[in-house]
Amino acid sequence: HEEPLIFELGRDGKCGVDFPDVKVGDTHLGGLRRKGKIGLPGLSEPEVVRHYVRLSRNNYSIDAGLYPLGSCTMKHNPRLNEKLARLPGFADLHPLAPQSAAQGALALMSELARWLTTMTGMPAVTMSPKAGAHGELCGILTIRAAIEAKGEKRTRVLIPESAHGTNPATAAFAGFTVDEVKATPEGRVDMDSLRSKIGPDVAAFMLTNPNTCGLFERDIVEIAKLIHEAGAYFYADGANFNAIAGRVKPGDLGVDAMHINLHKTFSTPHGGGGPGAGPVVLSERLRPFAPLPLLVLEKGGIRLIEDRDSAPEGYKPFGRMAAFHGQMGMFVRALSYMLSHGGNGIRQASEDAVLAANYVLASLKDVMSAPFEGPCMHEALFDDTWLHDTGVTTLDFAKAMIDEGYHPMTMYFPLVVHGAMLIEPTESESKESLDRFIAVLRGMAEEVKAGKTERFEGAPRLAPRRRLDETAASRKPVLKYQAAE
């Protein structure tokens, strides 16, 4: 049975809520009362429930299975966090309620800030960015403001070719030109390339560390030195913080700014694509330029500074990332996660995440091909060398995993590796679960090598849908339902 669209299910005369009738005059509406119908379908509550329950059953989820999406950190989402985020004191608190009526919320933000600065070894954090990419933008704009405050003109941002797409997009969005730094055959920043590109017009170097090949940048201290000597800033993409949280302080590596994806490292649920939250930790020299709002501890309580004029001495906020004060709902969840783990648990989680990835790597590298040597961090990278001449592509292999009950790994990223398959098991998987996953992938790989490739062509076959025609979708986009004539 195929679940129709709500527009196909609904009909006039039904409604899933009950309100008293009310008459409205036109006098207060400035003559702009809506005339026509909106076109919303009418459904009773039971129909709505069934529709969404049925839809949900077509989704894969971390609650139902291992979700090895490299670079996405699909870890366990504790329900305690969901429960606490729903306490009326948080969920039902207005962002412009008098600050005297929101002291608990401000205190919670301060406490979360303390955890973030302590874990990163950075002196400051700005909380308002609403997602990782938004945090990147915030970080780059902070850097931009610092440069402008010095009266400098720096137009280029250096980014390794293995970076997430958000890095170059962010730099461009912030008005910089992007210059790519090459990777070494070992999957790390090519120091020669970096040296050749660095210069007085460089505003920043953006680096993910551990990088998207799943490797720690060994030369990180040297890199930071180079950047700083050139008068540029070191931006770290915190997407892979889960590999090192509780073991390594980015501040010790010379980082000037780093966003933290609360929805990755600190487990706020991905929700099918958001909401996220991306607070940005800042070095001392960037701290004065952090955007509004600012949190200031005063005697008698905490004050939220919402406009430039009220900023403390020495602070020159570069602007505002969004209305209000950030993703409070996510802050509650993240703090609940942190308190639950404690410093020891966060360290253990990072170690387990790295251990799990290396275990997968060690268990599969004889049947699949790993492009780089040495231990990986929290994700294991394979390429498609081992698929050459089999007729099976990375895509085929990954889609066939669906028929085995697994979500595919990240494919074709990072771009520096051919036919990349990036596996991030996270610390949430038991050894039994990892062993089963490894056994399934080994079995599949051995089938490919034995030439039994039929099942890979056009996989998946057992999912709610077979492969979807993405070309048709984009050639003539259908972006909303339209009733048949």
Added chain:
Amino acid sequence: HEEPLIFELGRDGKCGVDFPDVKVGDTHLGGLRRKGKIGLPGLSEPEVVRHYVRLSRNNYSIDAGLYPLGSCTMKHNPRLNEKLARLPGFADLHPLAPQSAAQGALALMSELARWLTTMTGMPAVTMSPKAGAHGELCGILTIRAAIEAKGEKRTRVLIPESAHGTNPATAAFAGFTVDEVKATPEGRVDMDSLRSKIGPDVAAFMLTNPNTCGLFERDIVEIAKLIHEAGAYFYADGANFNAIAGRVKPGDLGVDAMHINLHKTFSTPHGGGGPGAGPVVLSERLRPFAPLPLLVLEKGGIRLIEDRDSAPEGYKPFGRMAAFHGQMGMFVRALSYMLSHGGNGIRQASEDAVLAANYVLASLKDVMSAPFEGPCMHEALFDDTWLHDTGVTTLDFAKAMIDEGYHPMTMYFPLVVHGAMLIEPTESESKESLDRFIAVLRGMAEEVKAGKTERFEGAPRLAPRRRLDETAASRKPVLKYQAAE
């Protein structure tokens, strides 16, 4: 992928909760400290979540599809009711908290009692029974107490052969002998049979009305008169109250006692088999014998009477059905349902339930065989006459519905009809949903008639399991997990 048992998943050294360590001396335990291990498996929280999420996906549910189980009233379960039952003032209230600290709970019970007595036209209700069958027992024990109070000796309870199994079981459990009353070819109580059985040794007549054939007992007034003239009591099984709530008051029919399944008519969720709740409404002459506890309105509040000695003048509670005061969690849900519907909505719901059943009956009676004439009430009964010589049984047909995405109807009940199929769509289904269901059943029926019977043999094929060997299960029962040697 087959989901293992938790005992197969778990292992020593894992735990899904965190507690501080604590040392316990033996001195306060009377020397009875546990020595050996219990044998519980250790699992982390993510493993527990995944286990139960995966298990759940093997279940059918009303949220996911039409659930036409006759006599079970699988209607929509509003989430508002779940939310309200979880208010700390209800969910976190101790049954033996001082009554001064529980006045809201007692007031809620009184309000629910008012709705139940108003809807049934009965003067009193006792709230503590924990399920329908428990309510039946309560009703029969009340009758027994009334008989004893009169100094009479009555040993027989009359029950129609179409009755739910709980009726004879309850009567026997309460120490009575059971005597079956025949059904007419029209599926109703055979008045001649009843007349022939009634007598001075009859304690009660237990009748479900609408009856389990889905028919209203037309002679109900006459039946009540006969019973009362014999000095016996009229017990009504309220399992089918959903057909008449808001339209018919059982009190007007001469009923002396009737349990009400809050988990049917008033939509408290079935939860895979409970908990239910079965308050019993009572006539004036049974009221004095209702069991403990009693609710009494006094000035300044409501008092819960928990022992016989405190009972008001004229009350002689026959005993106690259970510790504490009944299924409070279910009371909240039921009252939420009642307030949401209102008197008008409850009436409309009953009418829609009856309408839906008749619509199914009218739409299928040409391809399936209906044993009885005339409009049905809230469930439509078919027999297997139409399956004769097809090689397909009621069981086959019902199990094949699973492959079409439906839960089977109730089968082989009531016993008075051969190969019975009892369909109760409830008022929660839209016309589109009913039409689709009817079309599927018609299609199946036509296939059977056309001799295309392969898919029915051994159905279902598309469910999480094929038919299970129930004989093997009961021949050598395996009722718990035992680790392989």
Added chain:
Amino acid sequence: MRYLPLTADDRAAMLAKIGVKDVDALFRDVPKSAQAPREAFDLPDAKGEIEVERILSRFAARNVAASDVPFFCGAGAYKHHVPATVDHLIQRSEFLTSYTPYQPEISQGTLQALFEFQTQVAALTGMEVANASLYDGSTATAEAVLMAMRVTKRPKAILSGGLHKQYIETVETVANLHGVIKRAMASPGRAEDLLPLIDDQTACVVVQSPDVFGLIRDLKPLADAAHAKGALLVVVVTEVVSLGLITPPGEQGADIVVAEGQSLGNGLNFGGPYVGLFAVREKFIRQMPGRLAGQTVDADGRRGFVLTLSTREQHIRRDKATSNICTNSGLCALAFSIHLSLLGEEGFTKLAAINHSRAVELADKLNAIPGVSVITPAFFNEFTIKLPRSAAEVVEELAMKGVLAGVPASRLGYADDLLIVAATETNTDEDIAAFVKALEEVL
């Protein structure tokens, strides 16, 4: 009305298909005299969510929730912390809104969970088999007595005076119809000598441990004495968490163990819904009441689970059934089982240890108050104190000070100066201090 999907047009079309003029025609078998118009019901019209929520919230606000105050009530219902995961999982549509698993092919979720529950209950109690739950501890106790009478074909049951008063009444209410109930006098703080009451007409001895006053009693001598006379020992546990620390009844010779399972996975709920546990020796399984999930295979040979031995049950056996029970406490049993799965061996035993430790600490502090004495020599997380005056009055006075101090024994018909006090993992040091201070103040 938001819950009703049919529109006026739908209704008209359906009536047309049925071939009747209006819905009244479908009710034509109802005698005229019983056709009540809308006005005959003094009930308000439908309300929206906002209004319903307001009304019920007002009821809730008039109660003192256990989490609102330092809280020490027990006597058969205990405040424990239930992990958030439990409530999330039991609210999955597939668990919450499914029926009794009569169609096993599409009910394996519930059936496997019940099978796991049975295994857990058997392990906790130290018994060989358990059923898939009964309504609650008190009704389970009544069923146990009836079962003992069936098994032994004897008429007499002896109930310990330490059995929760409302359990005693529940047992008497039904078992009186089938036999003779002898109830021993309550002896708070002491295990009464039940041996002299056992004779060759005795079907069972029913004893609670920890008893209603919190006393842990040694069951072995009782089991031996009962067995010597051919009687069964029924052991009742109202606080299952105690089984994490105390020798299980099964190891002390119990033949039937019943328990109230509320402590795990389930809220206080003002007394219900709760979940009754029922475990027996294997030889009695065909005499057990209630549902049983059993393991089997499907047509493809794959392991699966079904409701089994249903020939004991009312829907098959009718008046010959072992019990009239139809509904069980499925969702509460699921909550129990999920909570216990989260706890596991380590968590469950730690939980028990913390409970005991909190209670010992509280008992020591209360005992130090002049005029107060703890009368329970051996206890788990609950004990009884003797006060210099009416415990009911003291409880009311402490409630005014924002402390719910326990259950006055008089509420259950026992002596006026006894207070039954429980402490659990949810009690903080501050809670205990507040209780001690408030009690000192009122005495």
Added chain:
Amino acid sequence: MRYLPLTADDRAAMLAKIGVKDVDALFRDVPKSAQAPREAFDLPDAKGEIEVERILSRFAARNVAASDVPFFCGAGAYKHHVPATVDHLIQRSEFLTSYTPYQPEISQGTLQALFEFQTQVAALTGMEVANASLYDGSTATAEAVLMAMRVTKRPKAILSGGLHKQYIETVETVANLHGVIKRAMASPGRAEDLLPLIDDQTACVVVQSPDVFGLIRDLKPLADAAHAKGALLVVVVTEVVSLGLITPPGEQGADIVVAEGQSLGNGLNFGGPYVGLFAVREKFIRQMPGRLAGQTVDADGRRGFVLTLSTREQHIRRDKATSNICTNSGLCALAFSIHLSLLGEEGFTKLAAINHSRAVELADKLNAIPGVSVITPAFFNEFTIKLPRSAAEVVEELAMKGVLAGVPASRLGYADDLLIVAATETNTDEDIAAFVKALEEVL
């Protein structure tokens, strides 16, 4: 630690398979100087659920929830009743714990829901297409300005003074890098004349309606003037419920409509997470930021949905992308869509009517208080009153009396004597009476 499934034995076995001695060996690429021991982090150790719940509950208890008091704050975030069904459904594991639907074969639940969401947003705004959501209304406004600059290849954006101050700042922060932002002065209670500011360098005019002071303004003349100069009209809606009663921007000539969707399905959450709506004329779809769900077919020809036009996006186009956005506000969009599905045409328009009616009633009563005047001539559920003294002080005094009376305009940098007041379906007659009485008392 309850969330970590590996045991010490597991870790040892895994390390052995990897062929290293300990986990430190896996971190060997980290410079020694950056290897921080556990003690280097001033953080407490792991805590159990009970303790975490206590700590966070204490934070929560120090806030005044909107439901605790008569409540009238708005100015970009509104208290509405969200049906219980919404929160239940979005917590389904399959929605809550899934990733962005990059693998459409096993993400049809999310994708179809987003497609439905897009259709709803287009219908509400009166536009041709909508995306699958952005972070919130303010960032969506900034994206709209950037998009207008891309589409028109012009540098200038004109912002109405009635645009929420924090939206203005958000727009300026990013759009200043790409062009020139002209901000008109705020004119509370009046629609300022923006026409003279529009020239042939103007990419867009951005106007909010109802504006931050609650004013509904006629957009048609502005649209005509903008279009005459080749500029786009961007309309911002911070209260989507207004679209149930007011002529949608799409019918008044808007080219881009952005809105804050919090009012439907989402709580106040102290400002986030919210959900930004973004709707445009069809011709602009390839210039849109954010995700789009599109309809297509699978290999068997069955209808299905995919993320489409991703060549606009950063993970494909990198520095040439239309925006750097990666995450959207998927779960909030789902909540929005479920709430709107429950409402439907009838419920949504009724909801809007009730909101308006409550606000009219409140406005009339406040206007009758001596010294108080309503300065917003046309409004939906929010309006501004002029007070005889500092609104911020009045708000603090009313808060002491248990009424949260609205947002002082000074909080957003406007005049000191103005108070922005909102009323919704959640306000009772008693709430309104309490507000009026308290205000009379403090004035």
